Structure formats: C-alpha cells, structure tokens
Amino acid sequence: MYMAGRGMRALGIDLSPVAIRQAREWAEREDASARFEIADCAELPIADECVSAVVAWETLYYGTEQRVVQSLAEMLRVLQPGGYFLALLKSKQDSRFHSYEHISEHTCMSEQGLPMTCFDREDIQTLLGEKTDEVGIEVLAHSLDNGRTMIWNFVVTGRKG
Amino acid sequence: MTKDSGSWEQYHEDLEASGHALLWPDEFVIRFLCAAIRPRGQRRVLEVGCGAGRHVVLFAKEGLEVVGTDIAKSALDFARRRLDEEGISGVALEQAHAAELPFTDASFDALLAWRFLHVLSREDAERAVHEVRRVLRPGGSLLVGTRSPRSTHYALAQQGLGETADFNYENGQLSKRALADVYYTREELESLFAEFKELEIEHVEWTRQNGTFNVAYWSVSAVR
Numbered sequence: 001m002y003m004a005g006r007g008m009r010a011l012g013i014d015l016s017p018v019a020i021r022q023a024r025e026w027a028e029r030e031d032a033s034a035r036f037e038i039a040d041c042a043e044l045p046i047a048d049e050c051v052s053a054v055v056a057w058e059t060l061y062y063g064t065e066q067r068v069v070q071s072l073a074e075m076l077r078v079l080q081p082g083g084y085f086l087a088l089l090k091s092k093q094d095s096r097f098h099s100y101e102h103i104s105e106h107t108c109m110s111e112q113g114l115p116m117t118c119f120d121r122e123d124i125q126t127l128l129g130e131k132t133d134e135v136g137i138e139v140l141a142h143s144l145d146n147g148r149t150m151i152w153n154f155v156v157t158g159r160k161g
Numbered sequence: 162m163t164k165d166s167g168s169w170e171q172y173h174e175d176l177e178a179s180g181h182a183l184l185w186p187d188e189f190v191i192r193f194l195c196a197a198i199r200p201r202g203q204r205r206v207l208e209v210g211c212g213a214g215r216h217v218v219l220f221a222k223e224g225l226e227v228v229g230t231d232i233a234k235s236a237l238d239f240a241r242r243r244l245d246e247e248g249i250s251g252v253a254l255e256q257a258h259a260a261e262l263p264f265t266d267a268s269f270d271a272l273l274a275w276r277f278l279h280v281l282s283r284e285d286a287e288r289a290v291h292e293v294r295r296v297l298r299p300g301g302s303l304l305v306g307t308r309s310p311r312s313t314h315y316a317l318a319q320q321g322l323g324e325t326a327d328f329n330y331e332n333g334q335l336s337k338r339a340l341a342d343v344y345y346t347r348e349e350l351e352s353l354f355a356e357f358k359e360l361e362i363e364h365v366e367w368t369r370q371n372g373t374f375n376v377a378y379w380s381v382s383a384v385r
Contacts, residue, residue, distance in 0.1 A: 121372065136371055137371060137372060138367060138368045138369065138371070138372060139366065139367055139368040139372060139375075140367045141364075141365070141366050141367065142189075142363055142364065142365040142366070142380075143363045143364045143365075144363065146361050146362060146363070147347065147362065147363065147364060150364075155367075
C-alpha cells in the first residue's frame with residue numbers, strides 16, 4: 001500500500017487467503033492501485049528477471065531452512081539485474097533460537113508449531129553468494145516482556161548482479 | 162552526516178539542510194498509538210521534544226488533539242512547515258523546556274518523549290519526569306525513549322573522543338552536546354519512573370555501517 005501510494009506498481013503476495021482478502025479490502029477503501037495475490041514465496045508465479053525491487057519483511061524466517069533458502073533464490077530469480085531487495089531474516093541471537101526445540105542446525109520449532117530458521121552474518125553472505133552486489137547486513141533487535149525475550153533480526157539489502 | 166554546533170537551534174537547521182531530517186514515525190511510537198492510545202480511547206496527546214514533527218504528524222492524522230513542544234524554535238518552525246504541507250491544522254506547537262511544561266495539571270491523556278531523556282541532565286530529567294506525571298491525567302499513557310549504554314555513542318563518550326563540531330559516524334567524533342548525553346541502566350529507569358504504574362522497559366537496538374555502529378535505546382512505557 002505504501003509503495004503503491006508512492007507511484008510504484010506494487011504486488012503483494014501471501015499464502016494466507018485471509019490476509020489477501022483484508023489487503024484487497026484495504027486497497028479498495030483507499031482506491032489504491034496495489035495488487036494482491038495468494039502465492040508462495042518459495043515458488044513465485046512470476047517470470048525470471050521482471051521485477052525491479054523485492055521486499056520480504058517479517059515472513060522469510062518462518063519455514064524450514066530449505067524453504068527459506070528457496071525463497072531467497074526465488075527472490076533473486078525474479079529480480080532484474082541491478083534490482084534491489086530488502087529482506088528481514090532472523091538471527092541466531094534471537095532468544096527463542098536457544099529456548100525452542102531444534103529440528104536442524106538452523107531451524108527451531110516455535111510454540112505455534114511453525115519452524116523458525118535463523119542465520120548468522122556469515123551464513124547470509126554465503127546464501128546470497130556471487131549473485132548479489134552491495135550486500136548490507138544490519139541488526140534490528142528489540143526486547144519483549146520487560147526484557148525477558150530478545151527478538152533479533154537482520155535487515156538485509158542487496159542488488160542483483 | 163550532520164554538523165552539530167552544540168545548540169539545538171542550529172542542530173535542526175543543519176539537519177533540515179542535510180536532508181537527513183526524520184520524516185517517518187518510529188515503529189515503537191506506532192505501537193504506542195495502536196496498543197495504548199487507541200484501545201484506551203485517549204484523545205489529547207502531548208509530545209515533548211517533538212523536533213521536526215514526525216510523530217505530531219502521525220497523531221494528527223489519527224485525528225487526535227495534539228500538542229508538541231521543543232526547546233528549539235527552529236524545530237517548531239520545521240514541524241509547522243510539515244503540518245502545513247500535509248494540510249493539517251489545529252496542532253499547537255510551543256517552545257518549552259521539558260522540566261517546566263506550560264500546561265495545567267492533568268491536562269493530557271497521553272504523553273510521548275521519544276529518544277529524548279538522555280539530552281537532559283540527571284537533575285533536569287528528574288524534574289521532567291515529575292512534570293510529565295503532573296500534566297498527565299490519572300490513567301494516562303506514557304512512552305519515553307532514552308539512549309542506552311549499548312550505544313556506540315556511549316563507548317565513544319567513555320573514551321573521551323570528540324569535543325568537535327564536526328560529528329559524523331565515520332570519524333567517530335561526538336559533538337560537545339552529545340558528549341553530555343546521560344545513559345541510564347534499567348535499574349535507574351525503574352527508579353526514575355517508580356511513581357508510575359504498569360512500567361515496561363524494553364531495549365531496542367539497530368546497527369549502521371554493516372553492523373559496526375550500534376544505535377540503542379530504552380523504550381519506557383507506563384501508565385500514570
């Protein structure tokens with residue numbers, strides 16, 4: 001909605017039909033040009049190299065490691081050369097990574113039964129690999145519950161080479 | 162980044178000129194609006210240290226009755242310009258020191274002082290907290306932000322680096338004014354806000370320059 005409001009051709013995707021319905025209702029109320037579709041970020045219904053920018057905020061870390069890696073690959077696949085991305089990934093320093101049960105080296109199981117995949121800085125550099133230039137990795141963290149839980153994320157930006 | 166001569170008047174002038182002025186509301190202030198102000202049906206909000214007005218604009222767009230104060234007239238001028246550009250009227254902006262708020266007792270439902278307390282001396286901060294409690298109605302919502310000792314700024318200040326007007330993140334220099342910032346521990350904040358109810362203190366941090374520069378704040382929320 002924000003991007004459409006700034007004159008961009010914006011497409012929002014989500015697996016949840018409820019979320020897409022709510023988003024479409026909002027766009028209709030505001031008479032906004034933003035489009036919303038039900039789709040899977042690990043299997044984007046979009047051709048290669050036809051998007052100029054991708055944003056993946058707050059969603060990319062729920063899933064198995066394989067699913068997250070696949071989603072990052074999809075993100076890079078649909079991006080035009082020179083296109084930018086912004087993704088929020090979860091850090092191993094997130095306090096839940098230590099308290100939740102692990103199902104693999106990078107993945108733990110949340111209380112809601114959702115797998116949550118966490119990386120460290122070096123992992124992210126490796127994952128983005130040679131396809132990405134200008135990689136920026138910043139920490140974005142905050143506590144909850146009067147400091148008892150630490151949410152620890154990475155804000156990752158880059159440009160497709 | 163911005164030059165900083167040491168005066169808040171000049172700080173805001175330079176910030177606007179540099180194009181780095183903060184435009185968008187902070188996520189934690191948005192949460193304050195959604196999780197505290199809206200559900201409590203609160204209408205009249207004061208922002209102390211409103212700067213160039215990014216949160217005043219947020220609250221006004223929400224349809225609240227907003228008042229903003231700042232010690233720098235230049236900041237208030239920029240805030241007024243932003244409000245005019247957005248076509249927002251009815252917002253009062255007043256020049257005031259946080260330790261001496263020009264309002265009657267219990268005249269606000271909610272009060273915001275975001276990324277703010279560290280600029281006051283410890284004595285002024287104590288006075289400001291009393292003032293905040295005085296102007297808030299019982300049951301009023303409060304959100305205060307202040308720099309945390311996990312800031313790289315704190316490390317630089319400890320090393321005595323700075324005392325220069327040419328502040329920028331790259332040269333690791335701090336302005337004289339930034340060197341005077343006060344950093345609180347969680348325990349000190351608990352003590353400072355002891356007269357408030359439902360005190361919740363969270364820590365927020367993010368990095369710049371590929372993780373090498375840490376920006377860190379305490380987010381203190383409470384009920385009067």
